[in-house]
Amino acid sequence: MQDLIITPIQTTQVWEDKAANLAHFEALLQGVHNTDLILLPEMFHTGFTMNAEALAETMDDSMAVEWLKAQAASKNVAFYTSFIARENNQFFNRGIFVYPSGELKIYDKRQLFSLAGEDQVYTAGSAATIVEFKGWKLQLQVCYDLRFPEITRNYLTANQTPLYDVMLYIANWPQKRSLHWKALLTARAIENQCYTVGLNRVGKDNKELDYSGDSRVTNALGEEISNFKSGVTHIENIALSPTHLATVREQLAFLKDASVLNFKTAFS
Numbered sequence: 374m375q376d377l378i379i380t381p382i383q384t385t386q387v388w389e390d391k392a393a394n395l396a397h398f399e400a401l402l403q404g405v406h407n408t409d410l411i412l413l414p415e416m417f418h419t420g421f422t423m424n425a426e427a428l429a430e431t432m433d434d435s436m437a438v439e440w441l442k443a444q445a446a447s448k449n450v451a452f453y454t455s456f457i458a459r460e461n462n463q464f465f466n467r468g469i470f471v472y473p474s475g476e477l478k479i480y481d482k483r484q485l486f487s488l489a490g491e492d493q494v495y496t497a498g499s500a501a502t503i504v505e506f507k508g509w510k511l512q513l514q515v516c517y518d519l520r521f522p523e524i525t526r527n528y529l530t531a532n533q534t535p536l537y538d539v540m541l542y543i544a545n546w547p548q549k550r551s552l553h554w555k556a557l558l559t560a561r562a563i564e565n566q567c568y569t570v571g572l573n574r575v576g577k578d579n580k581e582l583d584y585s586g587d588s589r590v591t592n593a594l595g596e597e598i599s600n601f602k603s604g605v606t607h608i609e610n611i612a613l614s615p616t617h618l619a620t621v622r623e624q625l626a627f628l629k630d631a632s633v634l635n636f637k638t639a640f641s
Contacts, residue, residue: 374508374615377539380408381599383588384606385576386420386545389428394418395440401608402444408610409507413454414543414574415516416466421545421578422457423494429459432479441471449473451506453541455482455515463496468513468543470504478504480513484521491517501525503537509613510537512567516544519557519571527565528631535628538618539568546573548585551603555587562591566622568613575604593621 382401387393395418405411415421418437419428430437437456445452451472458467458481468480481498485491501524502513512525519542527536540561546554554573562569568590575586590599590611601607622628 376615377410377507377509377613378408378610379410379412379539379570379590379613380405380608380610381412381570381572381588381590381601382414382608383572383575383586383601384414384608385584386414386417386574386578388420388579389422389424391418391428391436394420395436399444401606402448405448405608408450410451410453411448412541412543412570412572413452414572415455415545416457417454417543419457420574421489421516423490425457425459425464425494429457429464431459432477438469438471438477441469442475442477445471445473446475453511453513454543464494465498466491466495466515468502468515470502470506470511470513472506478502478513480515482515482518483524484517486517508615509539510535512537512540514540514542516542516546518542519544519554519561522561522564525561525565526631527567527628529628533629535566535622537565537567538615539570539613540565542569542571544571544573545578545584546587548583548587551585551587555589558589559591559595559597562593563595566593566625566628567618568592570611575606593618 455468458465466482470478480502483498558571588601
């Protein structure tokens with residue numbers, strides 16, 4: 374397994390304007406090179422909105438999906454982000470992982486943000502999604518999921534390998550709670566002996582909420598290994614090292630002490 378290069382794109386979003394957001398991201402992507410995986414913010418081409426009825430797309434007829442597949446193929450990289458999906462007369466804040474080949478993996482956000490009424494509009498997902506990419510196991514997460522460690526607990530499987538190596542968080546996390554965002558990303562990395570990648574937007578939404586970004590990548594010791602600037606568009610390539618993970622897990626063998634019985638239901 375080789376280093377995995379991850380590129381979170383921390384930037385603003387245009388409220389409920391799909392075409393403007395896609396054009397904005399296309400312009401930014403022109404400067405992105407030499408990476409394996411690109412992350413875009415939560416609900417990337419609409420912003421974090423409760424206007425699902427007007428903006429939702431089906432998997433078979435989705436501007437978001439087709440655009441992501443085209444970009445992945447053109448740049449020969451994978452993408453992870455989320456969009457508003459409609460399925461069986463329900464709406465989902467749907468995380469979507471797009472391989473360069475166009476293959477898709479989905480993750481429906483499990484913890485819906487009741488403070489904004491997300492739970493009144495969207496249906497919560499019921500299962501974890503861990504994708505394999507270039508030898509790495511990536512746990513897909515969306516924003517508010519970060520506050521609930523019980524749904525992401527890492528442990529050793531029957532063959533004594535951890536469930537996953539990296540947690541990917543894409544978010545619209547308000548600046549007023551940025552301290553929580555940074556602390557929880559660090560905690561999730563330490564307790565699960567994994568990398569955490571937290572991508573958050575910047576700017577204002579139509580509710581006048583400020584977003585400072587504060588995107589970060591944290592290693593398995595809880596150390597920040599990225600250099601994102603607060604409050605501005607910032608794009609950075611960060612290398613994740615399999616050697617680092619192996620060393621931490623060997624020298625501090627905490628995962629083997631976790632009880633599988635306590636965490637099975639999180640991944641059922």
